[in-house]
Amino acid sequence: MAVASIGEQPLVVIKDLYKHFPLKQAILDVIARKPALSVRAVDGVSLVIKQGETLGLVGESGCGKSTLAKAILRLEEPDKGTVLFNGKDITHISRQEFRGHRRHMQMVFQDPYSSLNPRLSVREMLIEAMTVHKVCAPKDAEARVAELMAMVGMNIAAADRFPGEFSGGQRQRLGIARALAVDPLFIIADEPVSALDVSIQAQVINLLQDLQENLHLTLLFVSHDLRVIRHITHRVAVMYLGKVVELAPTQELFERPLHPYTKVLAAAAPVLDPRVRHREYAIEGEPPSPIHIPTGCRFHPRCVRARDICKASEPELQEVAPGRTVACHFWGQ
Amino acid sequence: MEPATAPNAAGDLAPAPAPATASARVKRKSIPFWRKSLALNLGIIIVAFVFFVGFFPGLIAPYNPNTQNADLMLQAPSAAHILGTDNYGRDILSRVIWATRADLQIGLIGTAIPFVFGTLVGLLAGYYGGVIDQILMRLVDIVVAFPFIVLVIAIIAFLGPGIYNLYMAISLVGWVPYARIIRGEVLVAKNLDYVSAARVLGYSDWRIILRHILPNVLSSSIVYTAADVVFCMLAGASMGFLGLGVQPPTPEWGQAISEGRVFIARAWWLSTFPGFALVFVGTGFSLLGDGLSDLLRTKGR
Amino acid sequence: MPLEVVKSGQNLLEVEDLKTYFFMKDATVKAVDGVSFSLAAGETFGLVGESGSGKSQTLRSILRLIAPPGRIISGSVRYKGQDLLKVPLGEMRKYRGSEIGMIFQEPMTALNPVIRIREQIFESLENKGLTTDQKNARAVELLRLVGVPSPERRIEEYAHQFSGGMRQRAMIAITLAAEPKILLADEPTTALDVTIQDQILKLIVSLKERLGMSVIMVTHDLGIVAQMCDRVAVMYAGRIVEITDTLTLFGAPRHPYTLGLMGSLPHGARGSRLQPITGQPPNLANLPPGCPFAPRCRFAESICTETYPEMVQVGPGHFSRCHFIAKLDGQSGIIDLGNVAEGRR
Amino acid sequence: MKQLNYIVGRLLQIIPVLFFVTVLIFMMIHLIPGDPAETILGDKATVEQLTILRHQMGLDRPLVEQYLLFLKNLGTLNLGDSFIYHVPVTDLLANRVPVTIALTIMSTIFGALIAFPMGYFAAFNKDRAFDQGVRVWTLIALTMPGFWIALLLMLLFGLKLHWFPVGGLGEGLFGKFYSLILPAFTQALGLSALWTRNLRNNVVDVLRMDYVDFAKSKGLRDRVVIVRHVLRNALISTVTLMAMSFTRMLGGSVITETVFALPGVGKLMVDSIFARDYGIIQAITFIFALLVMVMNLATDISYSFLDPRVKLE
Amino acid sequence: SGKAKNTGKTIIMARPADSDNLDPVMQDGNVNIWVFNLAMEGLVKTDNEGTKNDLPALATEYKWSDDKKAITFTLRKGVKFSDGTNMTADDVVFSLNRAYQTKDSPWQFALDAISKVEKVDADHVKVSLKQPAPAAMAGLAMFNAVITSKAYFDKVGAQGYSQKPLGTGPFYIAEWKKGEYILLKRNPYYWEKGKPLVDQIKITVVPDDNTRIMQLQSGAVDMVENIPFSRIADIQKDPNLNMILVPSTMTYYLGFNLTKKPFDNLKVREALAYGTDKAALIKTVVFGAGYEATSFMPKSGPNWDATIKSRPYDPDKAKAMLKDAGVAPGTKLELSINSANVTQVQIATVLKDQWARIGIDLQVKQMDNATLRSTYKALNHQIIIAGWTNDIVDPSEIAAYMTYPDTSKNFWTGWAIADPAGAKKAEDLARKAEYETDAAKRTQEYNELQEYIDQQMPRISLYHTPYTFATSKKITGFVQTPLGNYLFQNLDKTK
Numbered sequence A: 001m002a003v004a005s006i007g008e009q010p011l012v013v014i015k016d017l018y019k020h021f022p023l024k025q026a027i028l029d030v031i032a033r034k035p036a037l038s039v040r041a042v043d044g045v046s047l048v049i050k051q052g053e054t055l056g057l058v059g060e061s062g063c064g065k066s067t068l069a070k071a072i073l074r075l076e077e078p079d080k081g082t083v084l085f086n087g088k089d090i091t092h093i094s095r096q097e098f099r100g101h102r103r104h105m106q107m108v109f110q111d112p113y114s115s116l117n118p119r120l121s122v123r124e125m126l127i128e129a130m131t132v133h134k135v136c137a138p139k140d141a142e143a144r145v146a147e148l149m150a151m152v153g154m155n156i157a158a159a160d161r162f163p164g165e166f167s168g169g170q171r172q173r174l175g176i177a178r179a180l181a182v183d184p185l186f187i188i189a190d191e192p193v194s195a196l197d198v199s200i201q202a203q204v205i206n207l208l209q210d211l212q213e214n215l216h217l218t219l220l221f222v223s224h225d226l227r228v229i230r231h232i233t234h235r236v237a238v239m240y241l242g243k244v245v246e247l248a249p250t251q252e253l254f255e256r257p258l259h260p261y262t263k264v265l266a267a268a269a270p271v272l273d274p275r276v277r278h279r280e281y282a283i284e285g286e287p288p289s290p291i292h293i294p295t296g297c298r299f300h301p302r303c304v305r306a307r308d309i310c311k312a313s314e315p316e317l318q319e320v321a322p323g324r325t326v327a328c329h330f331w332g333q
Numbered sequence B: 001m002e003p004a005t006a007p008n009a010a011g012d013l014a015p016a017p018a019p020a021t022a023s024a025r026v027k028r029k030s031i032p033f034w035r036k037s038l039a040l041n042l043g044i045i046i047v048a049f050v051f052f053v054g055f056f057p058g059l060i061a062p063y064n065p066n067t068q069n070a071d072l073m074l075q076a077p078s079a080a081h082i083l084g085t086d087n088y089g090r091d092i093l094s095r096v097i098w099a100t101r102a103d104l105q106i107g108l109i110g111t112a113i114p115f116v117f118g119t120l121v122g123l124l125a126g127y128y129g130g131v132i133d134q135i136l137m138r139l140v141d142i143v144v145a146f147p148f149i150v151l152v153i154a155i156i157a158f159l160g161p162g163i164y165n166l167y168m169a170i171s172l173v174g175w176v177p178y179a180r181i182i183r184g185e186v187l188v189a190k191n192l193d194y195v196s197a198a199r200v201l202g203y204s205d206w207r208i209i210l211r212h213i214l215p216n217v218l219s220s221s222i223v224y225t226a227a228d229v230v231f232c233m234l235a236g237a238s239m240g241f242l243g244l245g246v247q248p249p250t251p252e253w254g255q256a257i258s259e260g261r262v263f264i265a266r267a268w269w270l271s272t273f274p275g276f277a278l279v280f281v282g283t284g285f286s287l288l289g290d291g292l293s294d295l296l297r298t299k300g301r
Numbered sequence C: 001m002p003l004e005v006v007k008s009g010q011n012l013l014e015v016e017d018l019k020t021y022f023f024m025k026d027a028t029v030k031a032v033d034g035v036s037f038s039l040a041a042g043e044t045f046g047l048v049g050e051s052g053s054g055k056s057q058t059l060r061s062i063l064r065l066i067a068p069p070g071r072i073i074s075g076s077v078r079y080k081g082q083d084l085l086k087v088p089l090g091e092m093r094k095y096r097g098s099e100i101g102m103i104f105q106e107p108m109t110a111l112n113p114v115i116r117i118r119e120q121i122f123e124s125l126e127n128k129g130l131t132t133d134q135k136n137a138r139a140v141e142l143l144r145l146v147g148v149p150s151p152e153r154r155i156e157e158y159a160h161q162f163s164g165g166m167r168q169r170a171m172i173a174i175t176l177a178a179e180p181k182i183l184l185a186d187e188p189t190t191a192l193d194v195t196i197q198d199q200i201l202k203l204i205v206s207l208k209e210r211l212g213m214s215v216i217m218v219t220h221d222l223g224i225v226a227q228m229c230d231r232v233a234v235m236y237a238g239r240i241v242e243i244t245d246t247l248t249l250f251g252a253p254r255h256p257y258t259l260g261l262m263g264s265l266p267h268g269a270r271g272s273r274l275q276p277i278t279g280q281p282p283n284l285a286n287l288p289p290g291c292p293f294a295p296r297c298r299f300a301e302s303i304c305t306e307t308y309p310e311m312v313q314v315g316p317g318h319f320s321r322c323h324f325i326a327k328l329d330g331q332s333g334i335i336d337l338g339n340v341a342e343g344r345r
Numbered sequence D: 001m002k003q004l005n006y007i008v009g010r011l012l013q014i015i016p017v018l019f020f021v022t023v024l025i026f027m028m029i030h031l032i033p034g035d036p037a038e039t040i041l042g043d044k045a046t047v048e049q050l051t052i053l054r055h056q057m058g059l060d061r062p063l064v065e066q067y068l069l070f071l072k073n074l075g076t077l078n079l080g081d082s083f084i085y086h087v088p089v090t091d092l093l094a095n096r097v098p099v100t101i102a103l104t105i106m107s108t109i110f111g112a113l114i115a116f117p118m119g120y121f122a123a124f125n126k127d128r129a130f131d132q133g134v135r136v137w138t139l140i141a142l143t144m145p146g147f148w149i150a151l152l153l154m155l156l157f158g159l160k161l162h163w164f165p166v167g168g169l170g171e172g173l174f175g176k177f178y179s180l181i182l183p184a185f186t187q188a189l190g191l192s193a194l195w196t197r198n199l200r201n202n203v204v205d206v207l208r209m210d211y212v213d214f215a216k217s218k219g220l221r222d223r224v225v226i227v228r229h230v231l232r233n234a235l236i237s238t239v240t241l242m243a244m245s246f247t248r249m250l251g252g253s254v255i256t257e258t259v260f261a262l263p264g265v266g267k268l269m270v271d272s273i274f275a276r277d278y279g280i281i282q283a284i285t286f287i288f289a290l291l292v293m294v295m296n297l298a299t300d301i302s303y304s305f306l307d308p309r310v311k312l313e
Numbered sequence E: 001s002g003k004a005k006n007t008g009k010t011i012i013m014a015r016p017a018d019s020d021n022l023d024p025v026m027q028d029g030n031v032n033i034w035v036f037n038l039a040m041e042g043l044v045k046t047d048n049e050g051t052k053n054d055l056p057a058l059a060t061e062y063k064w065s066d067d068k069k070a071i072t073f074t075l076r077k078g079v080k081f082s083d084g085t086n087m088t089a090d091d092v093v094f095s096l097n098r099a100y101q102t103k104d105s106p107w108q109f110a111l112d113a114i115s116k117v118e119k120v121d122a123d124h125v126k127v128s129l130k131q132p133a134p135a136a137m138a139g140l141a142m143f144n145a146v147i148t149s150k151a152y153f154d155k156v157g158a159q160g161y162s163q164k165p166l167g168t169g170p171f172y173i174a175e176w177k178k179g180e181y182i183l184l185k186r187n188p189y190y191w192e193k194g195k196p197l198v199d200q201i202k203i204t205v206v207p208d209d210n211t212r213i214m215q216l217q218s219g220a221v222d223m224v225e226n227i228p229f230s231r232i233a234d235i236q237k238d239p240n241l242n243m244i245l246v247p248s249t250m251t252y253y254l255g256f257n258l259t260k261k262p263f264d265n266l267k268v269r270e271a272l273a274y275g276t277d278k279a280a281l282i283k284t285v286v287f288g289a290g291y292e293a294t295s296f297m298p299k300s301g302p303n304w305d306a307t308i309k310s311r312p313y314d315p316d317k318a319k320a321m322l323k324d325a326g327v328a329p330g331t332k333l334e335l336s337i338n339s340a341n342v343t344q345v346q347i348a349t350v351l352k353d354q355w356a357r358i359g360i361d362l363q364v365k366q367m368d369n370a371t372l373r374s375t376y377k378a379l380n381h382q383i384i385i386a387g388w389t390n391d392i393v394d395p396s397e398i399a400a401y402m403t404y405p406d407t408s409k410n411f412w413t414g415w416a417i418a419d420p421a422g423a424k425k426a427e428d429l430a431r432k433a434e435y436e437t438d439a440a441k442r443t444q445e446y447n448e449l450q451e452y453i454d455q456q457m458p459r460i461s462l463y464h465t466p467y468t469f470a471t472s473k474k475i476t477g478f479v480q481t482p483l484g485n486y487l488f489q490n491l492d493k494t495k
């Protein structure tokens, strides 16, 4: 793979992706011909992830971050839309064919306890991944296990142990090692540090950052911790109720958030300075359910700036500055 | 003075020192499983003993269990016949010992076949869901809609009595609990991240099912097996009571108990000792099951 | 234990040398191992530390909610001068709820799943001589107070029908119904979104001010500490390793662990490397002698693995357990005490 | 509305299952060698006599036709005639179904009376002598064959102590109740062991739950905590288990009814299988299946009442 | 219950299985016969000992025609059915016609000799025979020739009749709760004055042997049918109970299927007889309560041949004979039994051990009764165990079954198929004896038949057992005939 610096070339292009989960309909409702409801988890997302960058994805719980991640990897089959990987459409090929592409795109999961198969030793886990995809010659597998363990900062002596014998942080490293085992180009990390203690969190963040840089990985980093996002990502996409509402380079986003929701997120995160104490609410009310998404701008019921037009028409994601897009009618104010 | 632990200047990329193994070492030192549960130990001891008896009844039994002697009918326990003799003049101790074989067979085969089949059904239904799940679960409903014993009787009436048909009958109905347990576990397990990880890694369905799901969903059904062994033996005994069990003169406890019942006033030893044997073995398996679940419960987070 | 940590007599609550151990078959887990602190009236006291450091068990011990195999070994919990650990267990209920209320860590598991929210609030209103109608009115009022929308309807619902944030609010309402003097809040926002967390924290602040409560706030998020607490204790492996006022904690921490926490926090923009604490938290079942933090400590020397450091005073109201306080002189936290950090709003 | 929705859905599901159950049992029993004509006429019957009778009974018609006839009869709520007794099956069952159901209900009540206190006190005395004692008892009770328990109970309470009749169904409401005590107890014993263990484990688990501590932290009386918070939650799954034992009890009734000479359906079912009384077998299977499924449905519904978390879907 | 108070004396009797059909013509089995026989009577009846079959019942006397081809019965005067209506000659004609004309009646054979039944006058009925038949009277004394009311039958129809037949017997069927009990009440119109002595007999169903006996011991019931042989000794010891062993015609035997190898070989059959220790069987299976069977005919019935002796138990000889016949040691033979029949299971258990000693590996195949019946009726078995009881006081019934190929394939031995000549010889002997009017000659012919069958051994007769019955000591006047029928006119219960 040619070493590419950030921004040269898109690696993953998501075009108008949808994933709805239909709610089970009761017999009587079917008879009464009530419309079928569904959870609109991902509701038309378009994103470009550039080669070698770390793209952050933030948003409230339930806004569809994980679903988007899974839909990209076809862990959930998207309903509509396309994902291009390295220019190739990977949503409309057979699962069989797609399996061949899997090794290029890997995932690191949030829960360190459920993301490792408790019955496989570390070595078995890594070797299985390598053999299925014939990443290296069988005779080199051992050496590669050692290499991977070193990469994630684990002692090779630990390779024969089972996941149950490791702490959360160590498990998260092993999860990363597994993803790296197949030499991926692209890794989706779905809240990889949320479950960890601060001190361990920092270790894993450093590790991911180093790996990304050293291996020229492209990373989609999902989190709702703005401090972490700010620390690790190059660009950030903000999601609200199944849609991306703002996309910007990290620095700019934090310094000058354009979408009111982004501002709310930033304001809600507690400041690490006891001298600066805010006492007014960043936002009131809870996010509406993804089943009954408000008409117009989906944020309008909670938005302090909302006007009539916000109820009526949904703002498109528009490029407002180079590399900055936002979906708000009044982004400028 | 040098710091006891050098700061990890190279950052985290260098192999982390001790911590990787620290917690593991602690676990290592913890007590071995067999000191964790008294029930488990007792269960293992009893079941091991029962297995020994079941495999080598000839080594222990003082007499041939089937040799009849009309002159020795219904003798009370004595030195020559420690547990007495039955209405055919056969040595009860020897029959109780030999019966271990038949009962173990009923218990184990009656559990093993349903276990395998039920597990398969549960795996498929749980993993694939949808139509496959619907069909398999309706099949479960159908089997469940018959009371166990009644269905077994009907099947035996169809196939004829005898130990193989008994297995068959028990198997035809016994798989349901396994299918249900496994399916439930698979429904949970298939949404766990390590299964997603396996899918992201492009593993085939069969690899995922057999290597990543199966080993992790087996534990509660294995615990259930222990109870099921007892249940099968009891079902066998009930069938013996109805005359649908093991063919005489093959020694079997349930049959011995039910045949000995008529003699209860005159020769209590006929049914009492096989009864003890059944309770003893059943208790052994129950303890084993209890112990296993104790163990799994402490093992789980 | 220097008595200064627990300034005897002037406080609403004084916890001294509290030890709560769990006696497992193969080991004794010293979950709380000699914790001392005090809480003044109207104060918000923070208890921070990583997972498993004994924060929750400390709170539970105060209310004596420790079940076998756990046991409170020793120490005292003086509430208004009365040692709660000496009160007969049967009489503890006089102190629970109406004097000291607790918000549990997991709203999911702390609310009874099969009892309506209303009844669970009613339980806190018992012994207040209210009629059912009054209780009802009060319950609705409480739910409204904590920001549950349409409380008249939601009061009839069950916990599972509430979202995580609403559950947490309901739990706060239940606890507040008894009008406690002290609120023990065990990580009230850990499971929640930032926006919801913001709402809950601010709710607690406003309620505290309105009701004149004292609060013990357990958390592992230093941001929450910064926003909420007057004084803080940092726990590590069942012990308090540093105790001071919040500002000092962020500006001039005097314990290597606290320093490590600060270094681990991503707080600035991209590019800066984090300085995490290396290694893993210790296992409370097999604590080595000496300082439990020693294996992860940058400053550790051989004495650290041999003897356990005593609490030493490093400043007014500032105590730390470290053999080498001196080495830490000049280390600073994440804020520069010299000038006030710029607010982001 | 939600409930209604659910019930309708489930009832619709019952239909195909019932259909397959009847097809299955119909095929099974008709394929077993031997037929009711032989049973009726016995060994001395000639081939000619058998042919005549088979024709009269319609047994010489194709199986499918016989099955359709059965279905047609079912449609008119007519369960057909007993081939052996020559009376409508419904008449036969009218007396017997209540006996079996009464037996099942009494067994359940007895089982609960045994299991609840035992499980409860065992949990509160976890790992102490009482708990261990209960454990031993449950292990033994689970392993004793029902007919053996029955014999011991009859010997002790019937023959020795004369407290209860030795089998048979008494007269009058009280007499019937009285005569069902020992059989119900027999059935209850093994099941109650199962329930005791379940309840004990549930109580132990619930006692560990945060909501119990939360309740305590409100300053509630112990009794309130136990009744409202511990028992209620612990009972949910035990009650479900009890409901699921229903099928097993129906099955167990075969043996209990035989030993205690009770005129219930279980015994009739077995006799009918042996006599190839197709009419009765089909009817009872149908009723059993219906009972079991309705019971399962009722269990699920009541479960959703007991535990509001359970969504009926 | 409230109803009981003016019903007087009630006797409760427990038995293992319920009746299923009380139509005398259309049922099969003692469970039915023994019940409706308490409510119904024929023209003639057997004596208590089961040796005579022409005692007056509803007929006070009868007369054979000179050509021995017809019998004229004089009907008893003033006989009423239990519903109070009078019994008429028409009722008799109707009942007998139905008995011998119903094609699918299993008992039709017993009245096979009848060609016509007609009313002579109000008091006389004439039964014509196809040919002189000594067994005809026995057939008329049989349970299927009982008299019922034509009017009643027409009213209730065959189905209703099978539930509640109407007769002239000492009791009538008052209530039948299927599977639970049958309640018989005293027939107030019974012609024998002062009889019966009790007001009610309740016959309950208690399937489990143990339970039945415990009920007797606890006083819940007064009489119990079908005591397992193993319990005879206990009950005899019980001071409160009477153990009654009623001599019966019950004969247990092993039936071979001669169409299957190696049973087509007489040597093999004989060898198996030598290898069967009947004494041990009697000891272990019936606990000494039975005695050896030598002939295929019961010792307690008429024309039993005393000269026939069993082949002595001689395992060595048996082995040698088997070897001669080319049956290798370890040969597997199959014994099909009814799994629900304890006696069969016991016999099989003992036989397996006994025959193991002569090198036969006996495979016991248990099946339920219906399957077993289909199996042997199709001659798919090798060996079966069966028991036989006479229904009439005449050897012709069993002789016919043993030898007439069409009725029962020679007792399911397939003799006529496997050895037509031999079977034909037996058939001829039996037919001749059946219609032999000279009593002495008839005895002679039956002896010849018994000897021939003993020599050919299509079956091995094992033993005869009594009916086992236990009552409380309070019960008096209990009578059961060797045919099994209960005669409860004199049954009484003392305080």
Ligand SMILES: Nc1ncnc2c1ncn2[C@@H]1O[C@H](COP(=O)(O)OP(=O)(O)OP(=O)(O)O)[C@@H](O)[C@H]1O
Binding pocket: A021, A039, A040, A041, A059, A060, A061, A062, A063, A064, A065, A066, A067, A068, A224, A290
């Ligand atoms: N398999 C599924 N079936 C039905 N609904 C689903 C499914 N998976 C997710 N959802 C729903 O889709 C919505 C989006 O879920 P998703 O997990 O993508 O959110 P998220 O942004 O990752 O939240 P979190 O921060 O809590 O992880 C939620 O309302 C969720 O309940």
Ligand SMILES: Nc1ncnc2c1ncn2[C@@H]1O[C@H](COP(=O)(O)OP(=O)(O)OP(=O)(O)O)[C@@H](O)[C@H]1O
Binding pocket: C022, C024, C029, C030, C031, C032, C049, C050, C051, C052, C053, C054, C055, C056, C057, C058, C069, C070, C105, C220, C284
């Ligand atoms: N029931 C128990 N049995 C054994 N050990 C226990 C038990 N409860 C808690 N512990 C141990 O006590 C120690 C302290 O637990 P505690 O719950 O107080 O931690 P915490 O600081 O609240 O952590 P978290 O941030 O994860 O809530 C832990 O090491 C835990 O393993």
Ligand SMILES: [Mg+2]
Binding pocket: A065, A066, A067, A190
């Ligand atoms: Mg997510």
Ligand SMILES: [Mg+2]
Binding pocket: C055, C056, C057, C105, C186, C187
């Ligand atoms: Mg905690």
